[in-house]
Amino acid sequence: MGCSGSLPDRNSGRLSGINGSESSGAPDAKNLRVKLVLLGDSGVGKSCIVLRFVRGQFDPTSKVTVGASFLSQTIALQDSTTVKFEIWDTAGQERYAALAPLYYRGAAVAVIVYDITSPESFNKAQYWVKELQKHGSPDIVMALVGNKADLHENREVPTQDGIEYAEKNGMFFIETSAKTADNINQLFEEIAKRLPRPSSTS
Amino acid sequence: MSSSSAPSSDNELNPNPSPKPIEDELSLASVTLTESNGNGSVNENSELAWGRKSSEVEVEADGSSSASSSGYAGERGSSSETSNSRIDEDEIQEVRNDDGFGDGVHYSQAAWVPGKRHVDEDDASISWRKRKKHFFILSHSGKPIYSRYGDEHKLAGFSATLQAIISFVENGGDRVKLVKAGKHQVIFLVKGPIYLVCISCTEEPYESLRGQLELLYGQMILILTKSVNRCFEKNPKFDMTPLLGGTDVVFSSLIHSFSWNPASFLHAYTCLPLAYATRQAAGAILQDVADSGVLFALLMCKYKVVSLVGAQKASLHPDDMLLLSNFVMSSESFRTSESFSPICLPRYNPMAFLYAYVHYFDVDTYLMLLTTSSDAFYHLKDCRIRIESVLVKSNVLSEVQRSILEGGMRVEDLPIDPLPRSSISHHLSQQRLLTDSHEGFSESVFGIGGPSGLWHFIYRSIYLDQYASSEFSPPISSPQQQKR
Numbered sequence: 244m245g246c247s248g249s250l251p252d253r254n255s256g257r258l259s260g261i262n263g264s265e266s267s268g269a270p271d272a273k274n275l276r277v278k279l280v281l282l283g284d285s286g287v288g289k290s291c292i293v294l295r296f297v298r299g300q301f302d303p304t305s306k307v308t309v310g311a312s313f314l315s316q317t318i319a320l321q322d323s324t325t326v327k328f329e330i331w332d333t334a335g336q337e338r339y340a341a342l343a344p345l346y347y348r349g350a351a352v353a354v355i356v357y358d359i360t361s362p363e364s365f366n367k368a369q370y371w372v373k374e375l376q377k378h379g380s381p382d383i384v385m386a387l388v389g390n391k392a393d394l395h396e397n398r399e400v401p402t403q404d405g406i407e408y409a410e411k412n413g414m415f416f417i418e419t420s421a422k423t424a425d426n427i428n429q430l431f432e433e434i435a436k437r438l439p440r441p442s443s444t445s
Numbered sequence: 446m447s448s449s450s451a452p453s454s455d456n457e458l459n460p461n462p463s464p465k466p467i468e469d470e471l472s473l474a475s476v477t478l479t480e481s482n483g484n485g486s487v488n489e490n491s492e493l494a495w496g497r498k499s500s501e502v503e504v505e506a507d508g509s510s511s512a513s514s515s516g517y518a519g520e521r522g523s524s525s526e527t528s529n530s531r532i533d534e535d536e537i538q539e540v541r542n543d544d545g546f547g548d549g550v551h552y553s554q555a556a557w558v559p560g561k562r563h564v565d566e567d568d569a570s571i572s573w574r575k576r577k578k579h580f581f582i583l584s585h586s587g588k589p590i591y592s593r594y595g596d597e598h599k600l601a602g603f604s605a606t607l608q609a610i611i612s613f614v615e616n617g618g619d620r621v622k623l624v625k626a627g628k629h630q631v632i633f634l635v636k637g638p639i640y641l642v643c644i645s646c647t648e649e650p651y652e653s654l655r656g657q658l659e660l661l662y663g664q665m666i667l668i669l670t671k672s673v674n675r676c677f678e679k680n681p682k683f684d685m686t687p688l689l690g691g692t693d694v695v696f697s698s699l700i701h702s703f704s705w706n707p708a709s710f711l712h713a714y715t716c717l718p719l720a721y722a723t724r725q726a727a728g729a730i731l732q733d734v735a736d737s738g739v740l741f742a743l744l745m746c747k748y749k750v751v752s753l754v755g756a757q758k759a760s761l762h763p764d765d766m767l768l769l770s771n772f773v774m775s776s777e778s779f780r781t782s783e784s785f786s787p788i789c790l791p792r793y794n795p796m797a798f799l800y801a802y803v804h805y806f807d808v809d810t811y812l813m814l815l816t817t818s819s820d821a822f823y824h825l826k827d828c829r830i831r832i833e834s835v836l837v838k839s840n841v842l843s844e845v846q847r848s849i850l851e852g853g854m855r856v857e858d859l860p861i862d863p864l865p866r867s868s869i870s871h872h873l874s875q876q877r878l879l880t881d882s883h884e885g886f887s888e889s890v891f892g893i894g895g896p897s898g899l900w901h902f903i904y905r906s907i908y909l910d911q912y913a914s915s916e917f918s919p920p921i922s923s924p925q926q927q928k929r
Contacts, residue, residue, distance in 0.1 A: 285690060294781065306777040307691035310786020310801075313822070334786075338669060338688045342787055345819050 283356035284367035285335030291421035393420040567599035634658040638677035698775035717749040726839040727752035762792035
């Protein structure tokens with residue numbers, strides 16, 4: 244792929260500074276580069292959402308994420324801008340909670356995921372929202388995602404609860420299913436639309 | 446299926462002496478070995494003076510055969526000859542039955558399925574009691590932390606019993622190390638607030654089993670660091686299981702490695718056989734990267750090292766390499782993309798996390814870059830891109846694949862004609878990495894008689910912390926008996 248210096252690759256070719264914390268560091272208003280972090284309890288499907296979005300795959304065998312995985316994916320918006328998401332898929336395990344700042348520091352977007360069949364994971368999501376409000380970038384775009392929407396028969400967290408909580412905290416809310424791919428691309432497109440454009444520098 | 450052992454209704458203390466003491470054999474440089482096949486039918490007694498100084502010969506003696514046997518000394522052409530190899534096979538079979546796996550899944554490495562098994566069992570189940578080798582980790586308050594078989598929470602009562610034994614002895618100002626109960630040995634290892642226990646009827650010597658407990662503890666430290674002890678200072682009843690969530694596979698794969706990976710008892714690592722130039726190419730680019738602030742750069746293929754470079758004065762202990770590669774290989778998520786994860790090298794610094802950048806180049810080959818800096822990810826990612834392009838350009842990755850396909854050294858391949866080939870140089874002595882190990886080896890094995898009597902060999906260099914061994918040929922697919 245990529246025959247030399249065509250447009251979208253210009254950013255990735257640049258040496259990203261050692262801590263890479265620039266949120267939308269591309270100087271170019273047409274080609275954004277965005278650091279996105281996924282947070283949430285273990286087993287809610289963070290990795291599945293990412294793999295569905297980046298590779299279009301779904302693997303039902305659960306693979307526990309260790310530390311954090313890094314993936315990137317570029318999408319094109321209707322206004323002909325492209326957004327390159329640099330995604331930090333963090334481990335939901337308790338032992339990594341203390342290390343989360345490592346991954347969300349400097350993130351422009353945080354996607355907080357819970358499992359609609361697990362009220363516990365919804366509580367955990369609220370914990371992450373508070374944590375980010377305290378320690379995240381002040382202008383961070385946050386999305387609340389209720390995953391496993393395909394398991395609606397076992398739903399324990401009403402959609403309304405998600406909507407209300409998200410509204411109260413100025414977040415974008417969506418329910419997704421990594422399994423059926425429902426709303427996965429919409430999630431990232433909506434996020435892209437909400438990003439502050441570089442012209443209005445932060 | 447091996448149900449040859451007595452069902453162990455006597456897991457409790459039962460102070461019978463051990464029925465079978467096992468020979469420990471440690472042979473240092475220039476040993477003379479007498480070969481026999483262990484079944485009485487001594488075919489040929491060939492003697493060998495090991496010429497290389499300061500090398501250690503690891504002799505694998507199996508407990509059921511006569512003492513001086515090197516374990517796998519068989520008949521001429523043993524792999525094809527029926528009658529004799531049948532006997533030998535039985536012998537090996539018996540040895541195998543002594544290992545920790547009662548469920549027969551483990552005959553070959555490939556058949557092993559990672560992950561926790563028999564979660565439904567607890568200490569009341571007969572199947573659980575019949576398991577040949579149990580491992581437990583518990584806290585000093587008796588809370589279960591890990592159990593090889595069965596669900597930890599269901600084993601709370603059993604854990605409390607183990608804790609009671611340990612604290613009873615400790616109250617007397619003493620320490621319990623080993624309890625023998627009929628065929629079973631119960632080995633205890635106390636590490637501050639963490640207790641490790643192995644219950645085994647595998648006839649492995651105490652030192653081996655204790656070494657395995659040490660590694661198990663090291664694996665836990667690799668995941669959590671030793672600072673987990675502080676949790677117990679704050680709250681003695683602290684429940685550690687949530688902290689280790691999702692790591693069952695890491696422990697079970699380590700325990701499995703005790704039965705097949707010589708690194709687990711040799712405290713040495715092994716290298717993938719590669720041409721000198723190929724390894725040089727890999728080493729050079731890793732060195733380059735290490736000079737830019739990477740503490741350790743390792744290129745590995747499964748559990749074999751392709752190349753390894755450390756920053757100045759930093760040295761990587763072989764046990765840490767075993768634990769690290771086990772951790773990476775047993776955690777599937779590393780395979781999906783590049784990862785950045787805190788890990789602790791217990792022999793390097795048990796108190797602190799390092800950060801590991803892990804990336805798989807192909808199914809088997811992976812790169813690990815370790816650093817002390819928590820925000821070095823993008824730097825390490827760049828390093829990886831550079832390394833990858835060099836490895837691709839210089840065909841290292843394809844050579845690695847070729848080497849995997851070819852496999853390691855095989856005893857059948859040893860030249861029969863015992864021409865002394867002393868002119869073959871060993872890159873070994875100056876080079877960190879094994880280069881022409883093939884030739885280096887055939888040389889040292891000539892005296893035994895090449896293919897005639899030799900079933901298997903392991904050579905460990907104490908200077909290099911490395912070992913080299915032959916592949917296991919049929920009928921030995923995965924021998925057990927390990928000795929120091």
